[in-house]
Amino acid sequence: MSFDRASVFNTSVLPGEQNDDQFSEVIKAFRSFILEFRMENQYIYREQLRQNLLVNKYLLTIQNDHLIVFNEELNKKLVDDPAEMIPLFEQAITDIARRIIYLNNEEIPTTFPSCQLVLLSNDNKVSMRDLSSSHIGKIVKISGIVISASTLNSKVTKVALMCRSCKHTLQLSVTTSLGDINAPKSCQAPQQPNSEKPSCPPDPYIIVHDKSTFIDQQILKLQETPDMVPIGEMPRHLLLSVDRYLTNQVIPGTRCDMVGIYSIYQAKQPRRDGGQSNVAIRNPFMRVLGIHTATDDSRIGNSVTFTEEEEEEFLEMARSDGFYETFANSIAPSIYGNEDIKKAVACLLIGGSKKILPDGMRLRGDINVLLLGDPGTAKSQLLKFAEKVAPVSIYTSGKGSSAAGLTASVQRDPATRDFYLEGGAMVLADGGIVCIDEFDKMRDEDRVAIHEAMEQQTISIAKAGITTVLNSRTSVLAAANPIFGRYDDMKSPGENIDFQTTILSRFDMIFIVKDEHNPKRDMSIAHHVMNVHTNGGINNEDEDVEGEIPIQKMKRFIMYCKQKAAPRLSEAAAERLSSHFIGIRRELKKQESHSAERSSIPITVRQLEAIIRITESLAKLELSPVASDRHVTEAIRLFKASTMDAVTQGSADTDEIKAQVTVIQAHLKKRLPIGWSTSVETLKREFCHSNKMPKFVNFDEFALQKALYILEKMDTIQFRHQGKSVFRSGL
Incomplete structure (x- = not known):
């Protein structure tokens, strides 16, 4: 009957009577299954077929579990020889559909649409x-x-x-x-009689x-x-x-x-x-x-079922005291410190509430986070952990990613020569997160390609005669280095960040991670790293005892939160958020009026929506239907610790160092006439460690190095012998 199987077929023009009888018996068995199978005193397939025919849909969806219960031998025939059995099954469906529509035999037309069998199975998946x-x-x-x-x-x-x-x-x-x-x-x-072929x-x-x-x-x-x-x-x-x-x-x-x-x-x-x-x-x-x-609302939510025991456990976890701190500490426990960054990643994993306005406009609920800082501050490890714990995730590196690889590409079918779309990373991660490492190494044109995907959460394609829109409802967790490799305290955030304002405004939280030299903190990090390396395999059981959540349980909890919770702001929380946003804008205007340049990290209405999303994610983490004033307080604190701190990063310290650098530059010009030279160590002793010159005792070595660096750029001082000696060359 079918040539889709790996067998050798011998066919004849007229099939034998035995085959016809066998096929008619199989069709009769399928017909009885459709008409007689019932659950809870309801003939489900008979009713389903009638409902489909009312809307001119000639199909029937069958669960193979029901066929096993009704007739196991019939199911075995279907599984062993599907290419031959499925046409018989569809013929049985067509016969019943014809009877449902035309009750009288005289009314049945000779041509009737063939019905389709849609088979669903709960069997184990094959890789x-x-x-x-x-x-x-x-x-x-x-x-x-x-x-x-x-x-x-x-x-x-x-x-x-x-x-x-x-x-x-x-x-x-x-x-x-x-x-x-x-x-x-x-x-x-x-060959016709009395004629040649x-x-x-x-x-x-x-x-x-x-x-x-x-x-x-x-x-x-x-x-x-x-x-x-x-x-x-x-x-x-x-x-x-x-x-x-x-x-x-x-x-x-x-x-x-x-x-x-x-x-x-x-x-x-x-x-x-x-x-x-x-x-x-x-x-x-x-x-x-x-x-x-899964349904359109959530790719990962409705496709997962939870037992009653799991739901009770998750509710008990979410409503326990200190769960927010416990959940944040469970994110990358091998990384020391960075509490606020871990809390931001927790908010990103949970996400806010999606909204569809009456005019059809969609407001995203996904949170985007940018980690910008010095090398060796565990940014990539945080990205790797987020990729591991998120139910749907894709990890990519900025240097090895193109605009087509992140969004979508147009390919040509070699057989039909037609164009078709292949989705990129942000399309394939729909409903999850995209981790982009080395975000600063991307080309500008590739980075611009994800503007629409980060805010509107769609990707518009107009190539090779194809004009369409793809969904990319993803959160973006990006890691980048400053423009000079390390964060330069002498420069403003705008000079350290090599990103356009358009991309920065799309990140809800921007963290500047600096590798500061603090002996006490360095000692704690060293002890933590040594403990991880020496007892890493043994500590896993102790971490569970201490209250940290295992990765699999955390992943299931994130799925549960996305499926069950969609909190909204209370009136008091909304009023407080609006007044806080107005206060931020007022302060920013004062700062810009005093300084010559505008901040490269903008504070716009997008940042107000960002605080709203953070508030909703904190409420969703506790499975609360309403975001209260407590959630708003923590959201504002997180926003101040991230984006607002990045806007005003080191402004007081920078002003102090700049004042020192200005004084040192003036004294260096007096100390080194044109054509004179001296060693850097001599200058350090005189300016930074000399008790004979009390004016210069408080000067920092960092300020001295900055002054020498600036003077060198001005072509007034040249470094020689690998920076060990300084020579004044003049203008």
């Missing part, structure tokens, strides 16, 4: 890497991310052929989803399209999820063929489970020397029978 020749022709269930979807095309099911010479017509049923139609190589016209040329048949039957078909490409790919290997992908009502159900970036028949097809692959390709080699694909995806 894409484990699919082998033993699965060919069997029903399998796989999961992954849809990375591309072709446009709809027409697939022929019954093709009408006509001989060019003698006009003989032939009807063929096409069962393969992919590959070419195998038309007869010679004319099949029977016409001599027709080879390959005489042409397709008569208006007498052929077509259905809609779409080709998808499914890729492994990043957590299923072993380190150092490329992700595998598989072609999927969906038809009829299963088309246009998924878009690039959708995470879904696919149930279908693992099949093979012969692709067009002519050799370079002009010969034929090896006909014994077949390419694998899956003929999809059912698609299971």
Whole structure:
């Protein structure tokens, strides 16, 4: 019956009576299952088919668990020989649908649309890497991310052929989803009595399209999820063929489970020397029978179920005292300190509440965080941990990422030569987070490409005749270094940060992480690092006892929060937030009026929305339906410790050092006439460690080095002998 299986077929023009009887028995069994299976005194499939027919949908969705309960032998036949059983199943559905619509036999027309079977399964998933020749022709269930979807095309099911010479017509049923139609190589016209058989040329048949039957078909490409790919290997992908009502159900970036028949097809692959390709080699694909995806609101929420014990445990955890501190300390426990950054990452993982306004405008609830600082401050480790604990996440590096790799690219199908879209990192991480390391190493044009994705959470494509919009509802956690490699205290934040204002305004929290030389803190970090290296494997059990949450439980809790909680601001909290924002803008205006330059980190309405999102995430972390004044207080504190601190970073210290540098520069010019030289150590003794010159006792070595550096840039002093001596060369 079908040529989709890995078997050798012998067919005849007229099938035997035994086969007809066997097929009729199978159709009768499928028919009885649809009509007689019931749950809680309700015939679910009979009613489902009736409801679908009322809206002109000729399909029926079947759970294979129900078929196992009703008739295990029938399910075994379906699993062992799906390519032959599914047409019989669909014929049984069509017969029942015809009876439902036309009660009287006289009213039944000769042509009736064929109904489609949609099969869903709760069987164990098979990894894409484990699919082998033993699965060919069997029903399998796989999961992954849809990375591309072709446009709809027409697939022929019954093709009408006509001989060019003698006009003989032939009807063929096409069962393969992919590959070419195998038309007869010679004319099949029977020899008429008292006449000679016409001599027709080879390959005489042409397709008569208006007498052929077509259905809609779409080709998808499914890729492994990043957590299923072993380190150092490329992700595998598989072609999927969906038809009829299963088309246009998924878009690039959708995470879904696919149930279908693992099949093979012969692709067009002519050799370079002009010969034929090896006909014994077949390419694998899956003929999809059912698609299971999460709902549009949350890719990870509604696809996960929780037991009553889990829900009680999560509620008890969220309402316990000090849970916010415990959850934040459980983020990257191997990293010492950085409490506020860990709390910001906790808010990013939980996220705020998405809102859809009456006019259709969407307000994002995802929080974006930028970590900007010196090397060796554990920024990349925080990103790696966030990627590990987030239910949906993608980690990428700025230097190795392009605009197309982050957003979407347009590819050309080698078979049909049509263009189709392949989603990038921000599309594939829809509903999760994207961790971008080395954010400052990206090219400006690549960084600009994610502007729309970070605020509107969509990606607009207008390439090669394709104009579309893809969803990218992701949070961005980025890490970057200052423009000079290390943060320069002598320069303003705008001079240290090599980012445009447009990208900085899209980050809800910006942390400047400096590697400060503090002996007490250095000792604590050294003890912590040594403890991790010496007792790292033993400490895991102790950490659980101390109250830190394991990674798997934290991941499940994040899923639960995203699914169940959507807090809103109370009136008092909203009033306090608005007055606080007005106060911030007033202070910023005063600072800009006193200084010559404007801040490179803007404080706009986006920052007010950022504080609202942080407040909602703190309430969501406690599974509270309303964000109270307590949550607003912590959100304002976090915002001040991050973005506001970055705006006014080291302003008082910088002014003091600048004053010292100005005084030192004047004395250096007096100390070194043009043409004179001296050593740096002598200058240090005179300016920083001399008791004979009380004027200069309080001067810092850092200020001296800055003064020498500035004078060198002004071409008034030259360094020689690797900075050990100083020579005044003049203007």
